[in-house]
Amino acid sequence: MDFEDAVERFAEYLEFVRNLSKNTVESYTRDLKHFGQYLEEYSLDYRQVKRRDIEKFMKELSQGNFSDSRLSPSSVARHLSTLKTFYMFLYVSGTVNKIPTDLVKAPKTRRRIPEYISYEEVQKILEAFPETHLGKRNRAIVALMYYCGLRVSEVCSLTLRDISLESDPLVRVKSGKGDKDRIVPLTPDAVRIISDYLKHRDRFPDANRHIKLFVGIRGEPITRKSVNKMLQNHVKKIFPDKHLHPHIFRHSCATHLLQRGASIKIVQEILGHANISTTSIYLHITDREKREAVRLLSNGEKAGK
Structure with missing residues (x-):
């Protein structure tokens, strides 16, 4: 073999x-x-x-x-x-009689504080999409990554059946990382943006031939690679000096929720983290902001100055 x-x-x-x-x-x-x-x-x-x-x-x-x-x-x-x-x-399975990886040590890794952008920057990115069927699709993709904290792979895997926009709007994320399903409520902003896209979804070629939520320009389901390329091209027009990857919207979602008082347990459930220790890394961001705020007292400065 x-x-x-x-x-x-x-x-x-x-x-x-x-x-x-x-x-x-x-x-x-x-x-x-x-x-x-x-x-x-x-x-x-x-x-x-x-x-x-x-x-x-x-x-x-x-x-x-x-x-x-x-x-x-x-x-x-x-x-x-x-x-x-x-x-x-x-x-x-009997293919090898020794395991060569047994004594190999993994490199030491430092847990990085996730990058994130401000709420205002997210809104600029959302508002800058053109009012075309392609722009509406791309806005809906970013909205799900930010308002629901979805991974780009989870967005690409969504089907029409996974979105509910009725009395209790939500998105069903099936087999996320670690094969854990979860339900995330949709905010009114997310509902508005997704509804706007769905009104124009049939303008994509062969859109009605499959059940994937997001359709490519040739009628194919979108991929992580195409989402990343789309985002890079779009962001350059708004923030020429920024290099934003899709995951930054998930990071921003978690950070903004904690900044505004959401419990870490709820944020863990929204993001679909198996261990709360994974979610706790976002607490370092809010801790850092607290330290910076306290320094204002030492400097005699005013907030917002």
Whole structure:
């Protein structure tokens, strides 16, 4: 069994035995694609690799080899986690008799405080979309990422049945990260923006032939890549010096909720975090703002000066 066949069997195991979401399986296989390039570059058999080969692969990832750019320690650690799961699968299935990742240590990672933008900046971005069927679609995508804290992959996976705009407006997020379903209420602003898009959805080619909520310009379901490209092009027109990724709207949602007094437990449920420790990182932002406010007393300054 060659490496491609092993990856295919592994993907089937993740999807049908462990019941992982499509996005999660794609993330695993994407990491293994990088590993496959490494194996090919050094003429290595995946069944014969040793600990030093894995460590060299991690080092090369951090230097920008076998990926689009230099990977952060957390991304390198994710690749190692993928390889650990992959080789455990191969060991249990009898394909290998040793697990080369056993003693490999993940790089130390520093937990970063998430970037976010202000409420006013979010509104500028939303308001700047043109009043075309494409502009209305893009506005609805950003609205769901901000007002509901959805990941871009979750937005791309939504179907028409997942949105309810009646008496109790909500969005059903199915099989989010960690395969956890959740329900997030829709704000009046989100309802207005999504309703406006739905009135024009049939202007996209073949829109009525599938149930995906968001349709591409050729009638195909949108992808994370297309959303990211759309956002980059749009934001450059408003904030030429900013480079905003889709996830920043999710970060901004969580930050603004906590700033305005929402409980961390509620924010955890809205974001779909399995552990509250993941959500607690946003508290560092509000703590920092409190410290900056207290410094005003020492400086004798006035707030808003």
